[in-house]
Amino acid sequence: MTLTENATWIDVCGIDELVADRGACVRAGLYQIALFRLSATNEVYALSNYDPTSGAFVMSRGIVGSRGDIPKVASPMYKQAFDLRTGECIDDANTSVMTFPVRVVEDRVLVGIR
Numbered sequence: 001m002t003l004t005e006n007a008t009w010i011d012v013c014g015i016d017e018l019v020a021d022r023g024a025c026v027r028a029g030l031y032q033i034a035l036f037r038l039s040a041t042n043e044v045y046a047l048s049n050y051d052p053t054s055g056a057f058v059m060s061r062g063i064v065g066s067r068g069d070i071p072k073v074a075s076p077m078y079k080q081a082f083d084l085r086t087g088e089c090i091d092d093a094n095t096s097v098m099t100f101p102v103r104v105v106e107d108r109v110l111v112g113i114r
Contacts, residue, residue: 006114007101007112007113007114008029008112008113008114009103009110009111009112010028010029010110010111010112010113011108011109011110012026012027012028012033012035012109012110012111013026013035013108013109014107014108014109015037015044015104015107015108015109016107018035018036018037018044018109019037020037020038020039020042021036021037021038021039021064021065022036022064023035023036023059023060023061023062023064023073024036024060025049025057025060026111028100028111028113029113031048031049031098031100031113032048032049032050032057033046033047033048033049033100033111034046034047034048034049034059034060034062034073035060035102035109035111036064036071036073036084038064038071038084043071044102044104044109045071045084045085045099045102046099046100046101046102046111047059047073047082047084047087047097047098047099047100048087048097048098048099048100050097050098051075051076051077051078051097052095052096052097053075053077053078053080053095054075054077054078056077058075058076058077059073059075059076059082059097061076062074062075062076062082063076064084067081067090070083070085070090071083071084071085072084072090080092080095082096082097085099086099087099100112100113
């Protein structure tokens with residue numbers, strides 16, 4: 001079973017409200033979610049806004065970029081890099097953040113939560 005099979009899809013914003021290569025924080029259910037739209041591909045990624053290293057809700061303020069072919073965000077606190085696709089920390093294999101599936105339907109961004 002994938003996360004999208006039993007997900008509740010929540011409309012969180014319009015695609016044009018997301019500035020390319022910058023983060024935005026939205027609320028979906030009980031979650032604070034950091035959204036990122038990449039300028040190179042126009043893909044949208046959703047991670048928990050919670051930085052597991054600092055304990056602060058700041059991931060949406062991170063620096064967006066890439067490491068090789070991995071799209072990433074660097075935490076604004078201690079600069080650990082997280083893969084936007086998987087939530088895995090590129091710098092520490094024992095650390096990760098929760099990811100959420102994303103759909104763009106008629107220029108609206110929907111995030112799937114369980």
